[in-house]
Amino acid sequence: xxxxTVLAPGECEHGAACHDGxxxxxxxxxxNARAWLxxxxxGPWPHDAAEAELxxxxxxxxxxxxxxxxxxxxxxRPGRERRPAAGSVTAAPAPSVLxxxxxxxxxxxxxxxxxxxxxxxxxxxxxxxxxxxxxxVPVTEPLFLxxxxxxxxxxxxxxxxxLARNLARRHPGQVWETTHVGGHRFAANLVLLPHGLxxxxxxxxSAEAAITAYARGEVAPDRYRGRAGxxxxxxxxxxxxxxxxxxxxVSSLA
Numbered sequence: 001x002x003x004x005t006v007l008a009p010g011e012c013e014h015g016a017a018c019h020d021g022x023x024x025x026x027x028x029x030x031x032n033a034r035a036w037l038x039x040x041x042x043g044p045w046p047h048d049a050a051e052a053e054l055x056x057x058x059x060x061x062x063x064x065x066x067x068x069x070x071x072x073x074x075x076x077r078p079g080r081e082r083r084p085a086a087g088s089v090t091a092a093p094a095p096s097v098l099x100x101x102x103x104x105x106x107x108x109x110x111x112x113x114x115x116x117x118x119x120x121x122x123x124x125x126x127x128x129x130x131x132x133x134x135x136x137v138p139v140t141e142p143l144f145l146x147x148x149x150x151x152x153x154x155x156x157x158x159x160x161x162x163l164a165r166n167l168a169r170r171h172p173g174q175v176w177e178t179t180h181v182g183g184h185r186f187a188a189n190l191v192l193l194p195h196g197l198x199x200x201x202x203x204x205x206s207a208e209a210a211i212t213a214y215a216r217g218e219v220a221p222d223r224y225r226g227r228a229g230x231x232x233x234x235x236x237x238x239x240x241x242x243x244x245x246x247x248x249x250v251s252s253l254a
Contacts, residue, residue, distance in 0.1 A: 019159065019201045021223060025186045027235035029198035029226035034103040035070040035128045036193075037061070038145075038176070040095035040114075042076045047151050049074045049179040057117035058095065064121055068128040071228075073145065075176040078164040098139065099123075101130045102196030103229040105251065109143065109194045112136030141174060142214060145191040148177040153184035159201070160188040166204055171211070183225065195250055196228030218248040230254045 039058055046052055049072050050062055065072050075096070094113035099120060101107055112120070112135050123133035146164035150157030160177070168175040181189050186200035190207050192214050199210045199220070206223050213220035221242050226235030234254035242248055 019155065019185075019187060021201060025183065025200055025223065025225045026239040027226050027232050028183050028186065029196070029228045029230070029235060030071070030182045031229065031231050031235075032069065033071040033182075033196065034101060034229035035068075035130065036073065036098075036100040036102060036196075037065045037070050037124075037127075038073045038075045038096075038098040038100070038178070040076060040097070041074045043074075045074055045149060045151055045179055055095075055114065057121075058097070058114055061097075061117045061121050061124070064124050068124055070124060070128050073181070074179045075145070076178075078146075078148075078161075078168040078175055078177050097136070098143075099127055099133060099135060100139075100194050101127070101132075102194060102227070103130065107194040107196065108132055109139035110136040111139050139194070142211075143193040144171060144175045144211065145178040145181065145193065146175065147179070147181045147184070147187065147189045147191075149179045149184075152180040153187065155187040156180070156184050156189070159203070163188045163190070163203060163207060167207060167211075170208070186225065189225075191228070195253075197250070198225035198228060199223045200225055213248070214250070217250050219250060219253065221248065227253050 041052055041054060050066050052074055054062060062072050094115050097113055098109055098111045100109040116135050120135040123135055127133055144167060146160045147156045148160040148164055164175055164177045181191055183189060183200060188202055189200035190202050191198055202223050210220045219242055238253050
């Protein structure tokens with residue numbers, strides 16, 4: 001087993017090679033994921049994120065996103081602290097809503113909350129084409145998504161959950177658990193936004209290496225799956241170039 005990846009106990013239908021890096025995950029980021037909609041929802045998460053029991057405005061927003069080909073991700077903060085204490089009389093804050101575009105030289109993310117769902121719904125057609133909406137405010141630091149979607153695949157929960165909690169301690173406010181990101185056999189999966197860089201399988205050391213490289217504007221070659229929204233051929237070409245010792249700059253990616 002490669003250093004940095006530790007398998008949790010239990011059965012796995014994928015086999016150890018998928019989770020320890022033996023099987024290559026190169027060029028496996030979703031090619032059609034360019035426009036993104038992230039909706040905070042503590043759960044429970046159904047098998048399909050689009051079927052979640054969301055409040056009315058968010059449900060309508062999620063449905064419209066699906067019609068336009070905008071990638072929907074449900075998100076929540078890692079660990080038990082995300083849930084209000086039993087008997088709490090404090091009103092829960094409006095759920096966070098993020099919209100983003102991961103393609104091109106200038107990807108972006110904007111953040112608002114559920115009170116702006118109606119406005120964002122009118123701007124989704126533009127988002128689907130990469131236009132920056134008036135909704136929300138710019139996100140000025142990277143966000144890290146870790147798939148923990150156990151109802152989609154148990155390995156995402158048993159490997160992604162501990163990773164999300166660990167990263168949240170090291171990067172407060174930047175880490176979200178999320179629903180299926182694609183490629184659950186490569187759990188744990190990490191997605192770095194706004195550029196949509198996919199890594200997997202990763203654990204503590206390999207995840208931190210990816211995040212540290214991203215902060216430098218670079219790609220960490222180990223466990224790099226590819227960039228969301230790019231054709232598989234372009235992802236494969238980037239991967240081969242990086243492995244050959246060429247520029248690791250994020251700006252050089254397709």
